[in-house]
Amino acid sequence: ASMIARVEEILDAHKGMEGALLPILHAVQAEFGHVPEAALPVIAEALVITKAEAAGVMSFYHDFREKPAGRHVLKLCRAESCKSVGADALADHARGKLGLDWHETSKDGAVTLEPIFCLGLCACGPAALVDGKLVGRLDAAKLDAIIGGLK
Ligand code: FES
Known part of the structure; x- marks a missing residue:
């Protein structure tokens, strides 16, 4: 499945959950080793927040990375x-x-x-x-x- 399709599955699994952004970001990072840039607008749209808000939360918590990690x-x-x-x-x-x-x-x-x-x-x-x-x-x-x- 494409990255976006997988992100959409993750979003579905968190539908209706309060404070879903963090668990979603964690799930996406667990899946891909980082939170791909292209995933952010998809996540933001599903949660009805701006991409800047999603990016802000990502950088506030030091756990998330924007790029794949090294070995x-x-x-x-x-x-x-x-x-x-x-x-x-x-x-x-x-x-x-x-x-x-x-x-x-x-x-x-x-x-x-x-x-x-x-x-x-x-x-x-x-x-x-x-x-x-x-x-x-x-x-x-x-x-x-x-x-x-x-x-
Ligand atoms: Fe607790 Fe470094 S301050 S392990």
């Missing part, structure tokens, strides 16, 4: 507890090392760098999620080793 996704915790133990410096280190800013994917398609806001691992910060796996007590050396393994 690996490195999410660094940017929330308070991790910040208090050096997450900012670590984020700068990662961005420099990868040559990527937030939400960017390396040219070879190996890594996407994303922020995340608390992984529930605050006692072992700075924390990260590497391809869905929790990693705690990060430091520059550990991060370099992780990045080196993302091919």
Whole structure:
């Protein structure tokens, strides 16, 4: 089925649901790995909101991506507890090392760098999620080793 046909099925499954936008965006991203740009007007129309409103919600929640991710996704915790133990410096280190800013994917398609806001691992910060796996007590050396393994 085409992407739009699949999005329409997802919309049907959420018909009449209150606050359906977030579950719909989650379902679309689960299906395609991102929320395709062409899906937004279809979703907006079904929910009788503007495309700008839908796009605004998407960017407010950091979970949604507009483009397909790389083969690996490195999410660094940017929330308070991790910040208090050096997450900012670590984020700068990662961005420099990868040559990527937030939400960017390396040219070879190996890594996407994303922020995340608390992984529930605050006692072992700075924390990260590497391809869905929790990693705690990060430091520059550990991060370099992780990045080196993302091919
Ligand atoms: Fe980073 Fe909670 S603040 S895991």
